[in-house]
Amino acid sequence: MNNPSHLHYAASxxxxxLEGETGTVGITDHAQHELSDVVFVQLPKIGSRIEAGxxxxxxxxxxxxxxxxxxxxGEVVGVxxxxxxxxxxxxxxxxxxGWIFKLRVSNPAEISALKNAADYEKSLGV
Amino acid sequence: MEQEPLKRxxxxxSHIESGGRMVPFGGWEMPVQFRGxxxxxxxxxxxxxxFDISHMGEFFVSADSPEKVDACLNRLLTNDVSRLKVGQxxxxxxxxEQGGVVDDLILYRQSPNTFFVVVNASKIDEDFARLTALSDxxxxxxxRSGEFSAVALQGPExxxxxxxxxxxxxxxxxxxxxxxxxxxxxxxxxxxxxxxGEDGVELFFPHSLARxxxxxxxxxxxxxxxxxxxxxxxxxxxxxxxxNDLDATTTPLEAGMSFxxxxxxxxxxxxxxxxxxxxxxxxxxxxxxxIEGKGAPxxxxxxxxxxTQKVGEVTSGTxxxxxxxxxxxxxxxxxxxxxxxxLDMEVRGQRVPIVIKPKPLYKGHSL
Numbered sequence: 001m002n003n004p005s006h007l008h009y010a011a012s013x014x015x016x017x018l019e020g021e022t023g024t025v026g027i028t029d030h031a032q033h034e035l036s037d038v039v040f041v042q043l044p045k046i047g048s049r050i051e052a053g054x055x056x057x058x059x060x061x062x063x064x065x066x067x068x069x070x071x072x073x074g075e076v077v078g079v080x081x082x083x084x085x086x087x088x089x090x091x092x093x094x095x096x097x098g099w100i101f102k103l104r105v106s107n108p109a110e111i112s113a114l115k116n117a118a119d120y121e122k123s124l125g126v
Numbered sequence: 127m128e129q130e131p132l133k134r135x136x137x138x139x140s141h142i143e144s145g146g147r148m149v150p151f152g153g154w155e156m157p158v159q160f161r162g163x164x165x166x167x168x169x170x171x172x173x174x175x176x177f178d179i180s181h182m183g184e185f186f187v188s189a190d191s192p193e194k195v196d197a198c199l200n201r202l203l204t205n206d207v208s209r210l211k212v213g214q215x216x217x218x219x220x221x222x223e224q225g226g227v228v229d230d231l232i233l234y235r236q237s238p239n240t241f242f243v244v245v246n247a248s249k250i251d252e253d254f255a256r257l258t259a260l261s262d263x264x265x266x267x268x269x270r271s272g273e274f275s276a277v278a279l280q281g282p283e284x285x286x287x288x289x290x291x292x293x294x295x296x297x298x299x300x301x302x303x304x305x306x307x308x309x310x311x312x313x314x315x316x317x318x319x320x321x322x323g324e325d326g327v328e329l330f331f332p333h334s335l336a337r338x339x340x341x342x343x344x345x346x347x348x349x350x351x352x353x354x355x356x357x358x359x360x361x362x363x364x365x366x367x368x369x370n371d372l373d374a375t376t377t378p379l380e381a382g383m384s385f386x387x388x389x390x391x392x393x394x395x396x397x398x399x400x401x402x403x404x405x406x407x408x409x410x411x412x413x414x415x416x417i418e419g420k421g422a423p424x425x426x427x428x429x430x431x432x433x434t435q436k437v438g439e440v441t442s443g444t445x446x447x448x449x450x451x452x453x454x455x456x457x458x459x460x461x462x463x464x465x466x467x468x469l470d471m472e473v474r475g476q477r478v479p480i481v482i483k484p485k486p487l488y489k490g491h492s493l
Contacts, residue, residue: 036354037164039445040422040452042474058474060423062163062445063354084420 003028004095008111009120010071012053015095016114018105023072026099027059027090030124035061038090043079044101050074052110057100059090072110074103135180136275136336144350152248154181156353163354167447170322170359171490174281175351176343183250183271184330185257188240189264195239198262202395203233204378206388210235215302215317217386219378220253221396225403226374227381229253230366232319234304242304242315244330246368260395275336279348280326280359282491288316288327290346291339299327301492310335321356323363323490358444361453362488364414370426371412371441371455379403380457381412382485410438411463414487415480417452422473424454424480431470431477437462440471448488458482 007015013031017024032038042058050056050070057068079101083089090098105111115123132155141148146157157178160166169175189195199207205218215234222228229249236242245253254269261267279288289296292314297305299318307314307329315330331339344350357367366372366381378387379400389400417424424443429436438458446453454471462469465484470477 036159037162040420042422058422060445062358062423062447063158065422065425 003117003120005117007095007117008071008114009117010069010114011123012069014068014071016071016111018108018111021105021108022077022102023074023105024099024102025056025068025071027068027094028120029094032091032094032098035059035066036091037062038087041083041087041090041100043081043083044076046076046079048076050076050103052107052113059087059100068100070103071114072103072105073107074105076101077104078102133181135178136333137178137180137277137340140337140340141178141350144344146350146352149353151353152181154247156181157350159352159354160350163352163358164447166349166351166355167358169349170281170324170351170355171448172282174279174283174287174326174348175355176340176348177278177280177351177353177356178276178340179278179328180275180336181247182276183245183247183253183269184274184276185243185245185254186236186240186268186270187243187257188237188266189262190239192238194262194264195241198265199233199241200388200391201262201393202257202260203231204387204394204396206391207233207235207241212236212238213299213303213305215304215319217383219383219386219396220256221378221394221399222374223396223399224374225377225379225396225399227368227372227376227378228256228374230368230372230383230386232317234317236304236315244317244328248369273332274330275333275339276328276330277339277343278320278322278326278328279343280320280322280324280351281348282325283347284324284326287343287346287348291342310338314339320492321363321365322359323365323486323488323492324359325490325492357442358447361442361444361455362446362448362486363490364455364485364487366412366455367442376412376457377403380408380410408460410457410459412441412455413438413458413463413465413482414485415454415456415469415482416446416449416487417471417478417480419451421452421478423452424456424471428454429472430456430458430480431472432459432462432467437469446487453487454480
């Protein structure tokens with residue numbers, strides 16, 4: 001299982017990359033595999049404020065729509081518009097080009113509630 | 127909720143070996159996908175795929191004369207069985223007294239006075255109870271669903287694969303017909319039917335043949351296909367799914383399936399209600415539609431609007447791998463149901479335009 005060690009992981013299978021006060025959010029390889037073919041991503045609005053654990057985006061596979069929860073609270077400062085034309089990036093590069101949104105993290109202390117890669121993998125039973 | 131353990135088909139181990147992702151479906155544990163819904167969908171549209179349909183139900187009905195069994199089936203079901211010669215099949219409905227759909231099914235005249243009936247998995251017990259309760263004296267029904275495994279081999283290369291598997295002289299029925307194939311000292315019922323819009327066959331056989339048949343078809347080039355792609359394929363072909371697009375409150379006429387209703391028969395269960403509906407005119411119709419451009423795929427129960435007026439509801443929806451956009455089926459008020467009509471679909475509080483399309487949404491290579 002290739003979950004990058006520099007990322008923070010939510011139990012609901014999102015990852016957070018922190019650079020300064022900006023967090024980038026996507027879904028894990030495990031999550032994209034469970035969802036299978038992603039055909040549509042509803043992105044959050046830039047400028048919207050999201051609480052930790054609140055629904056921020058929707059990823060739709062052929063069969064179903066799944067909420068994507070923000071691992072930490074903050075203001076949305078960027079969205080991956082590439083996903084509007086190529087939603088399958090979530091499948092093919094979940095930790096890279098398949099990122100979903102960026103937010104200005106309002107309370108960095110919330111990151112302590114997230115898992116590191118080793119603990120996330122343990123939670124998957126791998 | 128029912129707490130009964132999920133039933134497994136005779137192909138359960140084969141599915142695990144092929145990497146199938148098993149999910150609950152109508153009381154059964156079935157593969158929703160193997161390699162991925164889109165890849166499987168495309169394999170059926172361009173080559174050939176094989177589905178486990180062992181969960182479906184199989185009944186046999188017979189009487190001591192063709193007249194007796196024909197009269198009974200013509201009273202119980204909507205279509206006219208007297209048209210069927212030996213080996214021919216037809217799509218038909220079992221209705222309630224209000225003209226609503228209990229089940230949609232296919233039946234074949236296997237011999238002059240015996241019919242083979244294939245029904246939906248979730249309706250086996252209800253159908254059998256209703257058919258036997260309403261049946262005539264001297265007409266014998268048997269529910270042999272527990273004895274049969276079944277697979278559907280679908281896609282443009284399926285007939286070739288069938289012949290590679292069972293021999294070039296193996297019987298190949300015509301569209302909606304049934305043949306008997308002798309294989310390994312057993313009998314396989316071979317029907318030229320399917321639920322994908324592609325040419326292909328459905329095979330019904332004793333459980334002991336399940337693994338050998340499945341393995342042989344894979345070896346000859348068919349890809350294993352799960353229920354996920356079965357759903358996208360049937361939606362593109364605009365085949366209704368009982369429980370989604372058909373139920374006890376919808377009639378075959380509203381569903382656009384009047385070709386399977388012989389309304390001029392003297393009597394059949396639900397006829398009075400359908401006659402009233404015809405006289406009054408249909409107030410709603412099952413339409414097919416697509417999203418224009420990139421947008422969220424339709425899902426069951428999304429609401430449809432014409433301006434501010436709610437005119438309908440989605441009953442089935444998905445992303446169409448063939449058309450590369452969202453598609454759906456839904457019941458819409460008759461005045462808003464013509465192909466070309468633009469409606470709004472509410473998705474998570476936002477309205478997105480959809481366009482009603484002629485059926486089918488995608489024309490496959492079926493005969």
